Amino acid sequence: MQRRDFAAALTAALATPAVLGAAPAAAADRSGGGSGLPHHMRAVLAPELDDKGAAHALVPHLYDVGFDWHPPxxxxxxxxxxxxxxxxxxxxxxxxxxxxxxxxxxxxxxxxxxxxxxxxxxxxxxxxxxxxxxxxxxxxxxxxxxxxxxxxxxxxxxxxxxxxxxxxxxxxxxxxxxxxxxxxxxxxxxxxxxxxxxxxxxxxxxxxxxxxxxxxxxxxxxxxxxxxxxxxDLYLVHDMAAQWSVLREKLVREAYPHG
Structure with a gap:
């Protein structure tokens, strides 16, 4: 059911005219405030991982790499x-x-x-x-x-x-x-x-x-x-892989700066 809810939230977010003109992060918020896309992502991922903390930490990265393609x-x-x-x-x-x-x-x-x-x-x-x-x-x-x-x-x-x-x-x-x-x-x-x-x-x-x-x-x-x-479709996978590779290095370095 949560996966269907997530899919419905994503579809609604993409179909909302006000959201289409917004920056990606704003789009997620405007698609329902606390019930926006990141919220639904956490709701699906937490039971999938059986770890609410890990889901909370991962979702911002998942959203940034997979759903936000606009530069500052x-x-x-x-x-x-x-x-x-x-x-x-x-x-x-x-x-x-x-x-x-x-x-x-x-x-x-x-x-x-x-x-x-x-x-x-x-x-x-x-x-x-x-x-x-x-x-x-x-x-x-x-x-x-x-x-x-x-x-x-x-x-x-x-x-x-x-x-x-x-x-x-x-x-x-x-x-x-x-x-x-x-x-x-x-x-x-x-x-x-x-x-x-x-x-x-x-x-x-x-x-x-x-x-x-x-x-x-x-x-x-x-x-x-x-x-x-x-x-x-091929390039987006390539680009996401490159983003993940850089992010992995940053997160490991931040967590363990002395190795």
Whole structure:
């Protein structure tokens, strides 16, 4: 019965017009106050685990990872630079060893570059862009003041592509010694990736938000060279797995800081 109640609460929350326009956390609260979605999640999970305390501790994480896909935002005027994270690619146009031949940036990264260009028209601030995006900023938009975050290339030509965290680390390193400090980052990323991009940027010691009022690209490329970025159902699982991995490390470190 509790599972059916949970399903009914979720359906009602998603079907309520007022909730659809709300931020995710607010949506859960407005779907019934104390009887909102997190409440129903705790009600189902506590008897399933036979542990009310564990359920109470887990539900905020379950909600955040599985039900909240919106990043925190800030006005563009309050941001000092842009960080743009790539999403997917296309196989190398002329073939070759994929470990030593760069892929094509692909249409999604072109859309991300277009988004950066749209933002820059409103405020001329420095841009740090993963190379797949930077290529379009340079060739299509002829944009200046762009730092391309490049992959690591070994002496034998082997290419190691940077993860989301690897890109954030490079940006943090590039800005750490600026006279005015690192500043506040405006994060650009694919619609289903951008929340994690903001989190990862913050985890690297930067204040970060998505620019308020700017939509992010959300159309998947079925020809992407990265299989998990071809379909939304597959990517969401991938992204949740990445969020859980980072969260696990944080929680263990907080619980046992000395090992």
């Amino acid at each position: 935002t800030a006005d563009l005027r309050d941001l000092d630079f842009i960080v743009a994270y790539g999403f997917g690619n296309r196989p190398p146009a002329d073939g070759g060893d994929p470990s030593k031949v760069r892929p094509e940036p692909g249409p999604v990264n072109e859309e991300l570059a277009d988004t950066v260009a749209r933002i820059r028209r409103h405020r001329d601030i420095p841009v740090y862009a993963q190379w797949e995006i930077a290529r379009f900023l340079e060739s299509k938009h002829h944009m200046k003041n762009v730092t391309s975050i490049e992959p690591v290339i070994a002496p034998d030509g082997t290419i190691t592509y940077l993860s989301t965290d690897g890109v954030a680390a490079q940006v943090a390193e590039a800005r750490k010694d600026l006279p005015g400090g690192i500043g506040r980052a405006g994060v650009v990323g694919f619609r289903d990736h951008v929340k994690r991009c903001v989190q990862t940027t913050r985890d690297r010691g930067m204040t970060a938000y998505a620019p308020k009022g700017f939509s992010m690209p959300g159309t998947y490329d079925p020809e992407s060279g990265q299989a998990w970025t071809r379909r939304r």
